[in-house]
Amino acid sequence: MSGNVxxxxxxxxxxxxxxxxLMVEQMVGREVPLGWCGGDPGGGLGTSVEAIMKAIxxxxxxxxxxxxxxxxxxxxxxxxxxxxxPEERRDRVVVCNAPVVEGAVMAATEAASGATLEAVRRxxxxxTPV
Amino acid sequence: MMIDYRIRKTLIEAVARRVIASADELTDxxxxxxxxxxxxxxxxxxxxxxxxxxxLSAKNLGESLKGVGTTLVMKVGGASGPLYGTLFMSLGKSxxxxxxxxxxxxxxxxxxxxxxxxxxxxxxxxxxxxxLFPLLGVLxxxxxxxxxxxxxxxxxxxxxxxxxxxxxxxxxxxxxxxIGHMDPGARSCALIVDAVADVxxxxx
Numbered sequence: 388m389s390g391n392v393x394x395x396x397x398x399x400x401x402x403x404x405x406x407x408x409l410m411v412e413q414m415v416g417r418e419v420p421l422g423w424c425g426g427d428p429g430g431g432l433g434t435s436v437e438a439i440m441k442a443i444x445x446x447x448x449x450x451x452x453x454x455x456x457x458x459x460x461x462x463x464x465x466x467x468x469x470x471x472x473p474e475e476r477r478d479r480v481v482v483c484n485a486p487v488v489e490g491a492v493m494a495a496t497e498a499a500s501g502a503t504l505e506a507v508r509r510x511x512x513x514x515t516p517v
Numbered sequence: 518m519m520i521d522y523r524i525r526k527t528l529i530e531a532v533a534r535r536v537i538a539s540a541d542e543l544t545d546x547x548x549x550x551x552x553x554x555x556x557x558x559x560x561x562x563x564x565x566x567x568x569x570x571x572x573l574s575a576k577n578l579g580e581s582l583k584g585v586g587t588t589l590v591m592k593v594g595g596a597s598g599p600l601y602g603t604l605f606m607s608l609g610k611s612x613x614x615x616x617x618x619x620x621x622x623x624x625x626x627x628x629x630x631x632x633x634x635x636x637x638x639x640x641x642x643x644x645x646x647x648x649l650f651p652l653l654g655v656l657x658x659x660x661x662x663x664x665x666x667x668x669x670x671x672x673x674x675x676x677x678x679x680x681x682x683x684x685x686x687x688x689x690x691x692x693x694x695x696i697g698h699m700d701p702g703a704r705s706c707a708l709i710v711d712a713v714a715d716v717x718x719x720x721x
Contacts, residue, residue, distance in 0.1 A: 427594030428591070428594050431554070434594065436591055436598065436599070458687065463599045467602065
């Protein structure tokens with residue numbers, strides 16, 4: 388494994404996704420590969436499998452990629468996008484069960500320390516009430 | 518029966534046109550208990566299907582169905598993209614051009630399981646599964662008038678989602694308030710079945 392784990396932000400809104408990405412960059416810096424997307428294939432509110440696949444490509448790291456999502460469709464579409472990746476990449480991408488903004492910042496902070504994908508996911512998911 | 522190029526194309530066109538024509542109705546249902554985009558999303562997906570119908574139906578039935586599924590995954594946008602995409606892709610994996618009633622039932626059973634996994638959902642939770650599952654029963658029974666029974670079962674099953682309480686998807690945020698509205702995904706499923714039934718009856 389080499390490089391920090393990448394972070395992908397998937398929101399129904401491009402504005403939310405971009406804003407979250409800006410917060411991550413400002414708080415964590417640019418040493419974590421970052422991808423984001425928001426909006427459906429028609430430009431409205433929603434998510435797009437194609438855009439998620441591109442964001443994963445943009446944030447790709449051999450150490451893996453953690454995805455943060457907002458609402459239901461973002462999760463379903465992210466899981467679909469992971470299944471459509473080349474086989475050797477599928478096991479190295481996870482969707483975190485965490486709030487999108489806080490989760491992205493926490494996950495990126497952990498990733499910046501060189502943590503494993505599992506540790507990054509765990510840190511983000513600590514924010515989720517059990 | 519043999520599903521040849523002409524039937525594949527007729528089926529895909531009929532389903533796409535029905536969904537596109539019903540977009541406003543689906544969006545109205547979704548506005549009541551979801552985020553109001555089901556019709557818009559499904560219309561975008563099936564417009565993309567319709568635009569490539571010649572190419573899609575030129576392949577064998579399995580590849581045609583997989584092609585429809587992939588198009589929906591890429592173009593629909595909401596959670597219904599992966600859900601309908603999974604349904605069609607799974608059917609495509611199981612079916613050859615020559616389809617018996619038993620093979621259709623087996624393929625449908627496998628596809629329902631795939632949709633359950635994709636949506637982390639099950640029957641009785643006010644989703645498209647509440648239409649798909651009763652249809653499997655009709656396919657398993659076989660016998661005469663099957664097309665008419667599939668159509669009637671789908672319509673009734675969609676209506677049966679009205680008193681259900683949603684526990685998956687956006688509608689689940691509403692809790693008790695989701696009761697009293699038909700599930701938009703169940704309705705779109707019933708519309709698709711109705712369009713397929715029209716084609717099958719035209720062939721008979």
